Amino acid sequence: MITVVGWDGQEFSARAVDKLREATLVVGPDAVLGQLRLSAPTAADGALLEVLDDHFEHGEGPAVVVAEGDPGFFGVVRTLRAHGLKPEVVPAISLITRAFARAGLNWEDALVVAPSGPGQIDRVVNACRAHPKVALLVAPGVGPGEIARELAPTTPRALIVCEDLGGPDERVTHSRMGEATTRPWKDPDVVLVLDPLHQPKEPGWLAGAQPGPAEWALPFEGALPPEVRAFILAKLGPRLGDLVWDVGAGEGEIAVECARMGAAVVAVERAEESCARLRANVLRHGVKVA
Template sequence: MLTVVGRNGSPLSEAARTALESAALVVGEPGHLAGLPMAPEARVVAAEDLAEALQGVDVTDQNVVLVVDGDPGYFGILRMLLEQGHAPEVLPSAPMVARAFAQAGLPWEDALVVSARDGHLRQAVNACRAHPKVAVLTGPGAGPAELARALFPVTPRSFVVCEDLDGPGERVVYVRPAEATTRPWSNPDVVLVLDNRHALGEATWISGAAPGPAGWALPSDAFGEGGGGLRPDVRAFVLARLGPRVGDMVWDVESGDGSVGIECARFGAAVVAVDRDYATCERIRTNVRLHGVKVAMASGDVRSTAGHLPQPDAVFIGPGLAGPAGPDAVRTCAALRPSRLVAVAASAPARDDAETAAEMMDALAEHGFTTEAVQLRATPLDARPEPPDAPVTIVWGERDVQTWGRRPSQTIRPIETISALPADPAEPGEPTE
């Protein structure tokens, strides 16, 4: 049979010792094989890629043990083994993240845990921008220095870098991002990225990041006086098309009050608000503080500053860029290849919304987006007769749009029909035990 043993430097469990003593083949990561109780005739293979080392090995007629770090079911090898058809027995130790937070002396039920490995550095960085307590599992090209270079100096954070946890070279180092970019690191396993003002966090009922907002498309007065922002009904549609998620970077360009960016931040996305007007920037900062979220502020015209901002996953272009400026901004942002772009087709004098919308759709199509547009109008139904709100034209584009409904995925379980629940023997109003 195949057994996966997690090791973290603490004494092995009795089950782990028994599995190792009876193994004909032991495969492990370098540094995890020393001092293990094995039979003298057991074959030992040290390998960085354990799944590759297991290729061609018959586990049906011999006992094979894989030795890994921590919990193999937590960002570990277990998923890959199951996908390859194995059904291993798993004997885990404490996860690496738990050990890292123990070293830092912090509770971690409210921490967001992400992996920067396998090309996910950018998403991990965005999570660190948006959340005050993040554990980042590192890898080659995605270590403390790379994290620090992406975060510094815009996002003030402190790092707890854990190297070779529970190994002979274990070292736990507290550094600022600026220092992390220049120091040499040896086998960093995990980096805790902390906003020291909120590192302790609050007691919670759910593990990981806080749940999403209880409500969204907040009323206009939630963003102060002065107008300039989107009506809640229009904002709801914009948010639906932007689809902000943890790990995303969203640009809120010229929204007027920062409401779109603030709501995206409430969903867990990293956000940069961009506006040319100084007074509007101050208003956005006030609204950000009011809602207690993280939104970076960039002053200037997005057409000239786009190249200096973090790579976007979704972009909103608001009514502040009216007339020809709107399509120009769409063209600039679309060239950066975000997954989703939503824009208000605001008209200048002597132009209508349809003309502006058509130019925006053409700009999106030039960069490979699938485009649509809609005109939204809302008429409040209350006791006071009010004229209908002016229509707002929204243009949006998506890249790599998913096609629905042609063939069901072979990995999706079929719909199951359950039998009817048994009738309640109690009479109406009669208590049951």
């Protein structure tokens, strides 16, 4: 009784067209519905669940929800299933797929983040610090300017800003961080946050974030015994999205371990000889530490 149809700016598939013709109600964003010539009644998706509940309560026939891109990827399918609805899904190309295609980049090794709003910007920025290739689905208060301001100056990144993907004003811009904070952006959909100095390793078997380390408490010639480091790591619980400050970092025993577990790490050490060994350990283990 309910079908979710993805729309990416291109013509609908024959299957999607059939579902739209059969529908007695079509719900979706105003900007998308305005471009479709539909005979069925339409409704904005601001009160999606209430509209659908009212429709089905009166038994008024099949409904279609139109969503941008692949609705099963950070999309409306999760919302509907959590409400007890089991939709049929006709997907389109997701914004993430389109963004990487427009940039000419592979993306099986990319981390995708989809914040709900400005309250999650810290975790998003920490993920960008720790991971060399991040795709950000833009949300209110979490866009190219905000990300660039938070990353500068300790974490240099290249930004690829994708605006109005699939629309008439589509634009893909390679931007420096300073530029990203000052120029006006029009309807950014996705920001690719890339570490220009990262050297990719051999192809992996897992898409997105890589699994955690196989062991804790690596052999170090530092001051902390392995058992003490293992205890500290267990208490800290560093993970992707966290920011760890290691003050008095020594040779980086804790900083390196936290970075291996996915956290963003800032190491502070005043002894120059220790800093040199800390840098060497960071490079040896291939992790990101500021």
